[in-house]
Amino acid sequence: MSHDIIAARVRANPKYAALKSRRNRYGWIMTALMMVVYYGYIMLIAFDKEFLAQKVGDGVTSIGIPIGVGVIVFTIVITGIYVRRANAEFDSVKADIVKEALK
């Protein structure tokens, strides 16, 4: 079966357009979230060091420590959330599209 026919079938499959727009929108939203968190953190450091220097309780630990570690954890978690959805939901739709195009 020629490559053009397969491509034409994929293109004609409404699931393909749906997958493309849903997955891309999701990817961009997650990218935007990551950008907001990281550059928000950097802006906080640049403009309001005092806020991060505040003490959490009676001790020496500043609020910057949980926030900084939080950015690291957020980075891992947001990646995990995306990969989980992509590997389950998106990949199963993708598998359907490929199957329908190759049959």
Add this chain to the structure above:
Amino acid sequence: MNKFCSQFLAIALLMAVAGGAIAAGADLGQAEKQPTNWTAIGMFAVFVAGTLWITKWAAAKTKSASDFYTAGGGITGFQNGLAIAGDYMSAASFLGISAAVMVSGYDGLIFAIGFLVGWPVVTFLMAERLRNLGKFTFADVAAYRFKQTPIRAFAATGTLVVVAFYLIAQMVGAGQLIKLLFGLEYWMAVVTVGGLMMVYVLFGGMTATTWVQIIKAVLLLCGASFMAFMVLFQFGFSPEAMFAKAVEIKTGLAAAAGNSPEEAARIGDSIMAPGNFVKDPISAISFGMALMFGTAGLPHILMRFFTVPDAKEARKSVLWATTWIGYFYILTFIIGFGAICLVLTNPDFLDANGVLLGGGNMAAIHLANAVGGNVFLGFISAVAFATILAVVAGLTLSGASAVSHDLYATVFKKGNATSESELRVSRITTVVLGIIAVVLGIAFEKQNIAFMVSLAFAIAASANFPVLFMAVLWKDCTTIGATIGGFIGLITAVVLTVLSKSVWVDVLHMADVPVFPYASPALFSMTAAFASIWLISVLDRSRQAGIERGLFEAQEIRSETGIGASTASAH
């Protein structure tokens, strides 16, 4: 009193060293040769014996070009995640970040975070498309629908320039480290790394390179975990108790240096909050962009996406990589504080002047001795050196593939090279690159190379990444736009770096004030690259441009569905 004064001087010196390290993406600076450490050398010899045995096994499997470049596509997501993490957890980041935390506390954490945040973006926008469109090099992806010669020439240039700067930084780092860790001569390190790396890459290709990286990553993660555990153990697993002790020690050192009690308390407490690392918002954003998008443009990292069988495994590998790297940075933060508490006040680790033996980058190494004794010190030293070896092997493989696959097979042979001849060219290039790396490593011994890693990241972010991104995601991008825009990004990044403080003032001594005032060129050079790719592509009304736009849909179908993507080889 005098001793305390000199201790303060030591801290001030360390500040200077780590300050440079921060601006540089943690380089290792000059180092004093230490007494010969036979335990560390012995452990490193065990590592070498083990990896050579793996190379022998890998060599039997490395028959085709695909085996050589991508380990036949047979690496799992978990393995690849460890290998990517290994590429990223360099000796400079382990020793440099823990030293930066020891000196300035919180600023070290800010620095480490910058290196991590690029990974989600790679996952969300690039990982799957890279895997579906690529074969051996990132140029395969960028050139998918373009005229091969110009775009491959650009991609090979981008790869080789990034590899060259990164390689010099690693080779000089190896030379400095061997003096510190093993107590051997500089040139021995450069020749050892060059020679062993050639053996791994020549005979074992990507399979050996990947497994060397995996083994090293596991050893480094285990060693760093043990150190962080032992530090926290001393404080009853209370971070607050550890921080309180660190602040107390820093306050004591400041007071001993002649500060008033209030001033000393302020200095001591300053390690818990951001300091001078982020000076102005523009430098902060620009540096953040170089780290974030540089990650998505480093050729030796991008190449790893082609070693897994499909997009699912590619995504898993980035998730594992992000997890390990994030975990590792949290460990280095604890290790840095551990060094404040256990190393800075221990006369065993300070010389007659109260300066840390071997310089600031020894923070983690001395801490290893403090928590695990001489054998563990040897282990950590051997792992730190093995780290450089593994990273250098990955860099060389990616440089060799740019020459053999992009330049030789595609540009010169127009895609008609046989797998055997392509493989032969890769191996010749590996030897040539190995020799060049050794020569450059020796040539740059006394040079200030603090800018090189950050320059490599800036070029990756401003040349490789924009071209890759626009070629894959933007329909109207054309060969001419991508090629010229990519070169504009590359040149802008290099020129602005030369005009910045780290080269213009610190290396060239042209003036006291840099021409370009910000810490990183990325904000400007990335903008220049994207703007010119866009503008030139929009203005490109040639017939070829029409063909390329017409091919976008087919490219998109393959990148979204993986139909037609290259698959794992048969064995």
